[in-house]
Amino acid sequence: MPVNLPAPDAATLFPISGVRIGVVEAGVRKQGRKDVSVFLLDPGSSVGGVFTTNRFCAAPVQICQQNLAQGADIRAMVINTGNANAGTGADGLARARATCDALSARLAVSPEQVLPFSTGVIMEPLPSDRIIAALDRAIAAARADAWLDAAEGIMTTDTVPKAFGQQVQIGGKTVSVTGISKGAGMIRPNMATMLGFIATDACVHPDLMRPLALALAQQSFNCVTVDGDTSTNDSLVVVATHQAGHAQIDSLSSPEGQALFGALLAVAQQLAHAIVRDGEGATKFITVQVDGGANVLECSKVAYAIAHSPLVKTAFFASDPNLGRILAAVGYAGIEDLDQGGIELFLDDVHVATKGGRNTAYQEADGQRVMRQSEITVRVDLGRGSASHTVWTCDLSHDYVTINADYRS
Amino acid sequence: MPVNLPAPDAATLFPISGVRIGVVEAGVRKQGRKDVSVFLLDPGSSVGGVFTTNRFCAAPVQICQQNLAQGADIRAMVINTGNANAGTGADGLARARATCDALSARLAVSPEQVLPFSTGVIMEPLPSDRIIAALDRAIAAARADAWLDAAEGIMTTDTVPKAFGQQVQIGGKTVSVTGISKGAGMIRPNMATMLGFIATDACVHPDLMRPLALALAQQSFNCVTVDGDTSTNDSLVVVATHQAGHAQIDSLSSPEGQALFGALLAVAQQLAHAIVRDGEGATKFITVQVDGGANVLECSKVAYAIAHSPLVKTAFFASDPNLGRILAAVGYAGIEDLDQGGIELFLDDVHVATKGGRNTAYQEADGQRVMRQSEITVRVDLGRGSASHTVWTCDLSHDYVTINADYRS
Numbered sequence: 001m002p003v004n005l006p007a008p009d010a011a012t013l014f015p016i017s018g019v020r021i022g023v024v025e026a027g028v029r030k031q032g033r034k035d036v037s038v039f040l041l042d043p044g045s046s047v048g049g050v051f052t053t054n055r056f057c058a059a060p061v062q063i064c065q066q067n068l069a070q071g072a073d074i075r076a077m078v079i080n081t082g083n084a085n086a087g088t089g090a091d092g093l094a095r096a097r098a099t100c101d102a103l104s105a106r107l108a109v110s111p112e113q114v115l116p117f118s119t120g121v122i123m124e125p126l127p128s129d130r131i132i133a134a135l136d137r138a139i140a141a142a143r144a145d146a147w148l149d150a151a152e153g154i155m156t157t158d159t160v161p162k163a164f165g166q167q168v169q170i171g172g173k174t175v176s177v178t179g180i181s182k183g184a185g186m187i188r189p190n191m192a193t194m195l196g197f198i199a200t201d202a203c204v205h206p207d208l209m210r211p212l213a214l215a216l217a218q219q220s221f222n223c224v225t226v227d228g229d230t231s232t233n234d235s236l237v238v239v240a241t242h243q244a245g246h247a248q249i250d251s252l253s254s255p256e257g258q259a260l261f262g263a264l265l266a267v268a269q270q271l272a273h274a275i276v277r278d279g280e281g282a283t284k285f286i287t288v289q290v291d292g293g294a295n296v297l298e299c300s301k302v303a304y305a306i307a308h309s310p311l312v313k314t315a316f317f318a319s320d321p322n323l324g325r326i327l328a329a330v331g332y333a334g335i336e337d338l339d340q341g342g343i344e345l346f347l348d349d350v351h352v353a354t355k356g357g358r359n360t361a362y363q364e365a366d367g368q369r370v371m372r373q374s375e376i377t378v379r380v381d382l383g384r385g386s387a388s389h390t391v392w393t394c395d396l397s398h399d400y401v402t403i404n405a406d407y408r409s
Numbered sequence: 410m411p412v413n414l415p416a417p418d419a420a421t422l423f424p425i426s427g428v429r430i431g432v433v434e435a436g437v438r439k440q441g442r443k444d445v446s447v448f449l450l451d452p453g454s455s456v457g458g459v460f461t462t463n464r465f466c467a468a469p470v471q472i473c474q475q476n477l478a479q480g481a482d483i484r485a486m487v488i489n490t491g492n493a494n495a496g497t498g499a500d501g502l503a504r505a506r507a508t509c510d511a512l513s514a515r516l517a518v519s520p521e522q523v524l525p526f527s528t529g530v531i532m533e534p535l536p537s538d539r540i541i542a543a544l545d546r547a548i549a550a551a552r553a554d555a556w557l558d559a560a561e562g563i564m565t566t567d568t569v570p571k572a573f574g575q576q577v578q579i580g581g582k583t584v585s586v587t588g589i590s591k592g593a594g595m596i597r598p599n600m601a602t603m604l605g606f607i608a609t610d611a612c613v614h615p616d617l618m619r620p621l622a623l624a625l626a627q628q629s630f631n632c633v634t635v636d637g638d639t640s641t642n643d644s645l646v647v648v649a650t651h652q653a654g655h656a657q658i659d660s661l662s663s664p665e666g667q668a669l670f671g672a673l674l675a676v677a678q679q680l681a682h683a684i685v686r687d688g689e690g691a692t693k694f695i696t697v698q699v700d701g702g703a704n705v706l707e708c709s710k711v712a713y714a715i716a717h718s719p720l721v722k723t724a725f726f727a728s729d730p731n732l733g734r735i736l737a738a739v740g741y742a743g744i745e746d747l748d749q750g751g752i753e754l755f756l757d758d759v760h761v762a763t764k765g766g767r768n769t770a771y772q773e774a775d776g777q778r779v780m781r782q783s784e785i786t787v788r789v790d791l792g793r794g795s796a797s798h799t800v801w802t803c804d805l806s807h808d809y810v811t812i813n814a815d816y817r818s
Binding site: 053054055056057084086087088089090091092121122123124125227229232309310311314315317318320322323324325327328329330331332333335336338339340341343353355356357358396397398400401402404405 | 462463464465466493495496497498499500501530531532533534636638641718719720723724726727729731732733734736737738739740741744745747748749750752762764765766767805806807809810811813814
């Protein structure tokens with residue numbers, strides 16, 4: 001059961017003019033599961049992407065990076081679940097290329113205009129023949145209002161589809177933003193997440209798409225973690241179809257640029273939070289906020305040390321205010337000149353520790369009350385400066401072990 | 410159940426001339442459990458220690474470091490389980506000092522000649538009054554053959570006591586080495602482990618004790634991890650009582666120094682491995698060996714990335730050869746210029762991946778066979794140089810979650 005994550009609200013999944021989506025069952029994952037999604041983009045769309053920093057990045061990630069770096073006019077995306085096509089060497093690249101070739105031939109575009117994505121088990125050969133055999137059906141099925149189908153079609157161990165939309169007024173026109181994501185384990189995105197796709201009909205200068213995607217990732221997907229495992233396939237793609245009719249946005253710092261970024265960020269953060277809320281075995285949604293750092297990097301180190309500690313995460317699962325474990329994580333986070341005498345620790349509104357020791361006014365009953373909640377904020381003040389960083393994570397439960405011990409069976 | 414870890418062999422727990430140990434129940438932990446141990450050292454003993462790098466290091470760790478740095482002639486150690494006296498601020502330091510004061514007064518030595526150690530729950534006030542009230546009984550009970558009692562008296566979530574001994578001939582004399590350790594969770598020692606105490610009757614120049622302890626830690630406790638959580642209380646102490654009667658060892662590189670180091674290392678590695686074998690919830694003992702690195706540091710990064718990955722550890726628990734998870738961990742370990750095309754992966758004698766992709770000769774049945782074993786070696790060749798590093802770890806099971814969700818209750 002995901003943590004406070006209702007099913008997507010279909011009314012907010014705005015069709016994006018210029019984007020059609022076809023989702024079919026190709027037999028890649030398991031019987032009865034739609035597992036191949038094709039996104040068709042009108043000519044004139046701009047695309048930006050950010051991808052995993054994992055050096056074992058998957059074959060499709062390598063092809064996406066090449067095609068986007070070449071500035072290819074992207075016209076289609078093909079996504080399969082059930083197989084990550086990672087750790088597959090030269091053969092994996094060939095199979096991903098064969099899929100792009102087949103789709104581009106059907107659309108009468110060049111292979112470089114297709115972006116491939118895969119997610120699922122690592123180090124198994126991609127059944128590209130089955131994906132290719134399903135392309136005609138996917139193209140024929142493509143329609144503008146299939147965002148929820150696509151959210152379902154990219155799931156792996158996710159228990160619910162993840163899709164959000166938002167509208168904003170820009171230059172007197174209504175601009176729509178709709179996005180989907182997937183991911184529940186192997187989640188510690190580094191530049192992006194497992195898979196995230198966000199489209200808007202806004203008119204944005206093509207050169208802004210890559211910095212836009214980066215800035216979105218930094219404030220959303222790059223701030224969540226489930227288990228600290230950075231995936232081989234993390235990809236976030238942002239598409240702008242230029243069909244909303246307003247004047248082109250040439251700067252993200254203009255009022256129009258900021259309005260669009262706000263709408264995109266709202267969708268990206270909801271998608272990122274949804275991944276944590278549906279984290280494998282999650283029973284709690286934890287916000288880890290670190291203030292008072294000398295710089296953002298050290299705040300981030302402390303936040304991730306807390307968010308990755310198996311001892312902290314099991315204490316949250318047990319609703320056990322064994323909060324010394326949080327101090328221990330602060331201590332080993334890697335700030336070499338940290339003075340423990342300057343540390344303050346809060347659990348929601350409860351002041352747990354002061355000057356590095358237990359707050360004498362702290363009552364275990366207060367810590368217990370907060371620990372029982374399904375949404376908890378841990379706040380650490382390092383007392384070293386004014387920098388902050390926030391990370392979102394979940395607890396570590398028996399179900400995490402069960403899910404990952406049984407994933408392939 | 411620990412992994413292939415029999416009960417200590419009492420016949421190998423050699424009394425160390427110059428060391429007497431008293432172990433009593435002081436009511437710090439739970440009823441019926443011996444929880445305070447006092448080590449009494451004859452005059453003329455040399456002591457070296459290494460301690461946690463956690464910036465939230467416990468009060469007793471701070472006092473140990475001060476006393477050893479001052480070159481105090483150490484005459485006693487007092488160890489309690491059930492309470493870590495960490496995250497306790499100035500009050501925690503005062504309580505640790507009160508314990509040292511009380512013990513030193515009873516022994517007619519100065520407080521600086523006492524080393525205190527604590528292990529257990531973090532951020533709770535140390536019941537120093539109960540420890541002090543037990544000191545007379547502990548001193549009266551002290552005897553040379555109480556190593557097994559002490560190994561039991563320092564346990565927390567350990568399921569078995571950990572104690573090993575070894576003898577070696579030096580200068581025509583029989584030199585004995587006996588050591589104990591504890592630890593099962595919050596195990597990712599950094600300079601030392603939870604608690605390890607090793608004593609020998611060898612005659613060693615006092616200036617060699619600190620480098621000796623460091624070198625031992627680097628090749629034993631610093632190469633094991635259970636859950637990646639570096640403790641606030643990690644301490645390794647090595648005592649040499651100078652009573653074996655051979656000529657003093659003035660260099661670790663002399664034949665006598667090497668003989669002694671070999672015996673000490675054999676004990677230290679067995680103690681360190683014992684912590685992994687008794688790791689919380691462990692069902693398997695995993696050796697992660699990384700070869701072919703450009704330097705030891707990058708080999709260590711890769712080895713720890715594999716050893717800390719919850720996905721890798723749950724796959725081991727399930728005996729599931731989902732070995733792409735290992736490649737993913739190699740990829741995110743932090744080697745920025747890593748070429749995945751150069752990576753080889755072996756599971757014991759099975760060649761799983763070559764040139765970054767699945768080895769075509771690899772059969773899943775072979776991977777399955779190795780994964781079912783209780784002792785497994787993962788070997789990664791990075792293809793970048795000749796450096797190597799080895800780390801020992803265990804799997805991640807349901808029992809890990811159970812133990813840590815219930816630890817305080």
